[in-house]
Amino acid sequence: MATDPRSAPPDLGISRRSLLKGTAASGASAFGAFQAGAQEAEAVPAGGPEVEVEITINGRPERFTLDARTTLLDLLRERLDLTGTKVGCNHGQCGACTVLVDGTRINSCLRLAATLDGAEVTTIEGLAEAGEMHPMQQAFIDNDGFQCGYCTPGQIMSAVGCVTEGHAGSEAEIREYMSGNLCRCGAYKGIVAAVVQARDETEARGAS
Structure with a gap:
């Protein structure tokens, strides 16, 4: 019975052995590029620029050298262990991280600590x-x-x-x-x- 030529796969002139060799070579090349990219990423410092700020927290003046990207929430919890200020949504929508800055309430997850030089911060621990x-x-x-x-x-x-x-x-x-x-x-x-x-x-x- 003759085979319908319309259903036969096209002859691309590539053997199975050649296809496997080509695939292996491409994979090795991609992996080499990945390794080079990873090494380049490791060479870039993880931290951002550092700034010095002085903030009065719960009546006590504190001086910090910190990453300019540090939020007030992270400063309070990670550097000062003032964990009464809670991590909620981290988008300023739930209010769990509310503190007072110069008597006005703010969401500490949205405020960079670097912008508070000279400010007075009150947390639940200082009330x-x-x-x-x-x-x-x-x-x-x-x-x-x-x-x-x-x-x-x-x-x-x-x-x-x-x-x-x-x-x-x-x-x-x-x-x-x-x-x-x-x-x-x-x-x-x-x-x-x-x-x-x-x-x-x-x-x-x-x-x-």
Whole structure:
């Protein structure tokens, strides 16, 4: 029975042995290029340019020589072991890393430490004074403003900023200005109640 010429593979004039030799040679060439690239990459220093900054952290002046790309979050956790400031999304969307810089709340994962020369940073570890909890810390306990607790340091720091900035006039305003701090446990009702309590206590102290 004759073979249909339309179904026969084209004759490229290449033997199986020649094809295998060519494939092996190409693979060896590609591997050599990969090795050369890897050696070149190893020759480039891993770190970036270094800068010197002085930052007051929780009332204590600190001087650092650090990679210019270091975020404030990494500086606090990796260099100072202030792990109360939590790593969340690393995109400034969850608020777990909130701290105060010169009294204003910021997401520390988005702020380069090199830009804070001369600034004052307050973390959750520096909020209490003389062994006495800050009114906001106590209010979170009194109102069950946390469940798992992971977001709580950022929530408290943001709440302190919310009151200080004058954005705690009503529960609706508190919810609006605390909306950047996410709680996966859904403890928002207790959080709002805690901010109201701490706000009232702070105002009462200021009036006395």
